[in-house]
Amino acid sequence: MRLKKNYSLFILIVFIIVGLLGCSQKQESKMKGAQEGDKLEDEPTIRVELENGQTKEMKLEEYVAGVVAGEMKKDWPENAYGAQAIKARTFALRKIEDTADNTISAQHEEAQAYKPENITDEIRSAVEMTKGQVVTYNGEYIKAWFHSSAGGETTSAKVGLNYKKAEPKYIKSVQSPDDEAPADIQNWELSISTAELKNALQSKGVTAEQIQELKIKDRDQTGRIKKLEINHDQGTTEMHGADFRMAVGPDKLKSTKVETITKKGDGFVFKGQGYGHGVGLSQWGAYKLAKKGKNLKK
Structure with a gap:
């Protein structure tokens, strides 16, 4: 057309x-x-x-x-x-x-x-x-x-x-x-439980009972995640940052411009900037x- x-x-x-x-x-x-x-x-x-x-x-x-x-x-x-x-x-x-x-x-x-x-x-x-x-x-x-x-x-x-x-x-x-x-777009924080994360990752074929660690393995020059390593009870899975964001939910994980991912209690805390791809x-x-x-x- x-x-x-x-x-x-x-x-x-x-x-x-x-x-x-x-x-x-x-x-x-x-x-x-x-x-x-x-x-x-x-x-x-x-x-x-x-x-x-x-x-x-x-x-x-x-x-x-x-x-x-x-x-x-x-x-x-x-x-x-x-x-x-x-x-x-x-x-x-x-x-x-x-x-x-x-x-x-x-x-x-x-x-x-x-x-x-x-x-x-x-x-x-x-x-x-x-x-x-x-x-x-x-x-x-x-x-x-x-x-x-x-x-x-x-x-x-x-x-x-x-x-x-x-x-x-x-x-x-x-x-x-x-x-x-807005301030909550310029700098944001997301807390997500291990249970929520486990359910989100199932859509990407990651069938794990326990998520032990999330590691940022590669970023681009803007600070966005290119490759994320997920360590879980079934082994290790590497995932593209954009795919991980879509799995978690693009309105929850506002962007892949993530500064830190910290294990806290029964979950993880993400800190980052921006909103969207x-x-x-x-x-x-x-x-x-x-x-x-x-x-x-x-």
Whole structure:
């Protein structure tokens, strides 16, 4: 299913998105947008699988507004909303192409959060401002990953997501100004019992009765866990940091940017920074850049 030839024609540079993706402006990573005069019938229709199990059809831009409202907080700068709108639009169109299906889930665990009840006038303005604009690399929609907070530095898809394919050339580790994220995102602590951990690891095939020790064996340059060693009564299991986070629960173990893991009583205590996989756009980074006056064109 090919859509971008009709829906995205005009080439621009995107400051906030390119900056937080780590793309140089000399690379072929561009933001494409609809030229003035494009016909509305070129806008794709999306089928959204709602949380109540029902499916609703809508135009892409209406869907994008609901995603921005679901993924970002109220009263954020317009250019932060605009950056999210471009990423949401790109994500949706890439998914449609990859699956040849215009159906997309409203669950953030499966695709993108969709909360139309949270749409504000400011969000609608940002979606209209960026109407039809997407990010491409070498003529293809990018993998439009985004997350809440990078904890100061973004990471690669290989590290943050255990991405199995070749690392996309437009994904680079860059500094991200996440210092206005909430305190429990900038620095967090998670206590998890051995019983909880044992149950979580069963989903990854680790059938152990006792978890004795967790060792960080390898990190990337951002401090994120690449390899974790789990010592248990059945032996030793090595696991990718991203896989371990998904097993524990991505909303419990907020990121793999973990400073320490300490055995305490009948469980373990994790201390770390950031929220999310750390790949692509940091929403709190975009918030700070937009507050400093950065926009989507310069």
